[in-house]
Amino acid sequence: MSFLVIKNLNITNKKLLLLENINFELKKGEVLGIIGESGSGKSLLCKTILNLTPSNLNAKGNILLEKQEILNSSCNIRGKKIAVILQEAINAFDPMYKIGAQILESLEEKNKKKAKEIALSWLEKMDIKDSKKVFESYPNELSGGQLQRVMIAIALAQDTPLIIADEPTSSLDVITQRKLLEIFKNLKNKTLIFISHDLALVSKLANKILVIKKGKSIEYNQCETIFNNPQSEYTKHLIKTRKELSQRFLSCLK
Numbered sequence: 001m002s003f004l005v006i007k008n009l010n011i012t013n014k015k016l017l018l019l020e021n022i023n024f025e026l027k028k029g030e031v032l033g034i035i036g037e038s039g040s041g042k043s044l045l046c047k048t049i050l051n052l053t054p055s056n057l058n059a060k061g062n063i064l065l066e067k068q069e070i071l072n073s074s075c076n077i078r079g080k081k082i083a084v085i086l087q088e089a090i091n092a093f094d095p096m097y098k099i100g101a102q103i104l105e106s107l108e109e110k111n112k113k114k115a116k117e118i119a120l121s122w123l124e125k126m127d128i129k130d131s132k133k134v135f136e137s138y139p140n141e142l143s144g145g146q147l148q149r150v151m152i153a154i155a156l157a158q159d160t161p162l163i164i165a166d167e168p169t170s171s172l173d174v175i176t177q178r179k180l181l182e183i184f185k186n187l188k189n190k191t192l193i194f195i196s197h198d199l200a201l202v203s204k205l206a207n208k209i210l211v212i213k214k215g216k217s218i219e220y221n222q223c224e225t226i227f228n229n230p231q232s233e234y235t236k237h238l239i240k241t242r243k244e245l246s247q248r249f250l251s252c253l254k
């Protein structure tokens, strides 16, 4: 049974089509990799699934999560059904509040002691060395990479059935990237949408791949097919040009 279904999704800005006829289906536990050049619409697609479509844009089509329509709906899914990891972690935190308070606020667990234990344990799994000190810090006291790891820890601690990770490794060093890859690979029964320009990483994680170019779905298939037998010229070009850039990361995984 499909866990998430995206059907005929179109996003327009006045008359300009930013996303055109996007379709995909994911079962529980499947990982979708979304690839495409900068500006192709990957983040916009994720924002729309999260019910965060910018107010100047118009989204039409269907987004069914466990058969429930969530597109343009008022249901509160973030942090409950869907956790999110964004590329610009600093924008996700309120500079006025300590990291710990913001983590506890985002968790469903209302027993504060238990919630803190869960949060600290995920911070430690994300290699935050002095997790208790980080818990008491303000966002501006942490580096970009630390904030990114905190954001990932929050998403994992939320324990939602769906995680959307938009360039989650952009501020991470290679060792932490590898750790995150292992954590994601070991997630049981969770569905993951993973956006990355790092095709080596995508190929290690995804079951299915959606290739987007200028808002259009160019190719959607099983991961092996996309990487071993791509059909479109654009996918071939993307894989060829990214392969060299990814070589360094691949050699670290060996």
Ligand SMILES: Nc1ncnc2c1ncn2[C@@H]1O[C@H](COP(=O)(O)OP(=O)(O)OP(=O)(O)O)[C@@H](O)[C@H]1O
Pocket (backbone or CB within 6 Å): 013, 018, 036, 037, 038, 039, 040, 041, 042, 043, 044, 045, 054, 055, 056, 057
């Ligand atoms: N609120 C908005 N109003 C108008 N256009 C927008 C808005 N948000 C995004 N766009 C446009 O939609 C297109 C897709 O943007 P998006 O951020 O989804 O790209 P992306 O594929 O995630 O790029 P990157 O890989 O650089 O993160 C871009 O042309 C962008 O300018």
